[in-house]
Amino acid sequence: MDDPTPYWGFSERQWTRSGLTLAEGNTLARRLLASSLVPEAVHCLEAHYAEFTVLAAGRCPVQVLSQAEMDRWAGFSFHRGVIAVAHRPAPLTLEAFLAGPARRLAVAPRLTDPENLGALYRSALALGWDAVAVGRESCDPFSRRCAKVSMGAVYAHPPVQLPDSLVAMQKLFGQAGWTTVVLALEEGALPLEVWRESPAGRTARAGKLAVWVGNEFEGLSPTERLQGSIPLVLPMAEGHDSLNASVAASVALYRLASAQE
Numbered sequence: 001m002d003d004p005t006p007y008w009g010f011s012e013r014q015w016t017r018s019g020l021t022l023a024e025g026n027t028l029a030r031r032l033l034a035s036s037l038v039p040e041a042v043h044c045l046e047a048h049y050a051e052f053t054v055l056a057a058g059r060c061p062v063q064v065l066s067q068a069e070m071d072r073w074a075g076f077s078f079h080r081g082v083i084a085v086a087h088r089p090a091p092l093t094l095e096a097f098l099a100g101p102a103r104r105l106a107v108a109p110r111l112t113d114p115e116n117l118g119a120l121y122r123s124a125l126a127l128g129w130d131a132v133a134v135g136r137e138s139c140d141p142f143s144r145r146c147a148k149v150s151m152g153a154v155y156a157h158p159p160v161q162l163p164d165s166l167v168a169m170q171k172l173f174g175q176a177g178w179t180t181v182v183l184a185l186e187e188g189a190l191p192l193e194v195w196r197e198s199p200a201g202r203t204a205r206a207g208k209l210a211v212w213v214g215n216e217f218e219g220l221s222p223t224e225r226l227q228g229s230i231p232l233v234l235p236m237a238e239g240h241d242s243l244n245a246s247v248a249a250s251v252a253l254y255r256l257a258s259a260q261e
Contacts, residue, residue, distance in 0.1 A: 021142040029084035031152030037086040098176040102130035109135035118149025123250035133160035182228030189233035
């Protein structure tokens with residue numbers, strides 16, 4: 001991709017269809033190049049050429065562009081002088097993920113806001129969770145906004161692709177010995193801290209645990225709700241009913257990250 005002009009003005013949908021992902025800025029570009037993703041090209045201002053030539057390590061061309069060219073390429077002037085492009089990894093199936101050594105999975109089958117999914121990704125990996133699983137109705141985890149909000153966490157571990165069949169999904173979790181819990185605003189949901197310190201919660205935290213996070217507006221569908229036998233809730237102060245989806249998920253992931261007290 002020595003000539004960047006074919007990609008100028010690409011929409012998010014076009015980036016998705018291209019099979020490529022775009023990292024904007026020094027931090028994201030460094031993290032992309034440090035990941036297992038296969039880089040396609042780096043475009044940068046001259047001041048960054050030497051550093052990113054070393055980071056690219058011969059795996060892709062590093063091209064110097066003018067400030068005006070960078071602004072046109074990025075679509076705005078907040079790219080901080082570096083843009084890296086890489087090939088999206090092949091989807092990681094839930095079955096393949098569960099067959100590995102992982103013990104923690106955040107499941108977001110229908111998050112549609114890139115900022116929510118990016119924030120969930122950043123929190124999950126920073127708190128020691130192994131991966132984030134997404135469904136076909138989720139927003140694109142490799143979109144510019146999602147990657148930026150995740151601070152490049154999406155590059156560290158490819159998203160786990162959930163199967164379309166919820167029955168098949170439930171079977172896979174069960175056969176692999178995972179406990180699945182759901183964050184749900186419903187009557188009878190257990191306060192997270194109560195369940196966490198219960199015998200059942202302690203046992204679950206010592207094993208393999210998946211936490212389901214619902215859609216921003218609708219929560220979990222009735223069939224998605226059945227994926228988790230244990231509904232958990234974060235009690236709210238009087239006059240408040242809920243937190244933002246990614247914020248609530250981050251609190252839960254922190255408290256359920258390990259078997260430690």
